[in-house]
Amino acid sequence: MAERNAATRLIKSYSEDGMKRWKRQTNYGKRSYVESFFSRLKQTFGFNFRNKSEINRGKELLLKCYLLNQFTDIGMAKFEMAT
DSSP: OHHHHHHHHHHHHTGGGHHHHHHHHHTTTHHHHHHHHHHHHHHHHOSSOSOOSHHHHHHHHHHHHHHHHHHHHHHOOOOOOOO
8 A cells, every 4th residue: 555655646746647657657558558469369369389399389479479570560551640
């Protein structure tokens, strides 16, 4: 509870943009990005590894991450501001 109180005091001391500034300083929200990445990885390729050895599992994971990044690059929508 003491940590929460200290964080609340710190946020209030930053004035109007306190929450944004606190989130930037503490890297708040990084966990959700990591969780969404692994969720997308599991949905795309499945939960299990096909290889039995640890070395090959590492290679398989790197390959899956590379492919997922390629899929993301290909499928990212291009947005334009409409005025």
